[in-house]
Amino acid sequence: MKGIRFMVSKISCRESMLRYIALTSMIILAFVLTGCAGDIIDSKVESKIEKSLPNLVGPAKSYDVEVHGSHRKMIKGQIEKLIVHGEQVWLMPDLCIDHLTVKMTDVAADRKKSVLKSVGETIFEATISEKSLNEYIDKIRTDDPEVKLIQGKIKIHGRPKAWVVSANVDLTGSLEPKGEKLYLRIDRFEVAGIKAPSIGAKMLEDWINPVVDLGTTGLSPELKSVDISPGAMRIVGVAHLTGQGLDRGATHDNRK
8 A cells, every 4th residue: 555655656756757848848948938038139149339439439328238139149159230329428538428329230249259250241330429529629729719519500600829819719511521521611700700812711721620539439430421510419420330349341431
């Protein structure tokens, strides 16, 4: 009788184990089918890239990364599309980008070192506020011109120290992207409140230009366009990343 009870207990134990295995398998299957496993892969890839961005692009208040593509390829370090959102990114020691969005395609990463090896194409959008622009100009210039951003235009007020006769200058113009820099093109200017002849525009442009120079940043950009709105400007360009771990030879060159 005791032997029979033992056998029943043993069978019950075995059945419990089989049920446990079956239940565990079902949970794992559901985990994969619902995309949870993919979410974990995405999260790990995003986390590693976020850690590498301060060295690759520049320090920032925060970075947020999105990855898109096959999870199987991601495990191998290949990403079809990568989007980076940065807040208060210091591309240079003196210039703060209030908002930065970088979109990359055909990304190859070194999983062990957590750095980018190559990128197909990189498009970026950088938003610089009027406040950040003034702080940047204040640091790089001794004559401290004041900049105001209005719809489609930039207004500058200052007193150029390079002039023999120092006087207040007010000018209005637009910004023109050229290579890695933004240049001011003057539409109108006044000296001591009097409208000045157009012949002085070239001298003023030499005084203030370039308004922004992104040549020393990790983006190594080619600027394409700039849109000015009240209080901020948005710069769009193609980046040629030069950060740690990037193989420049594998990066497509979009220069014309």
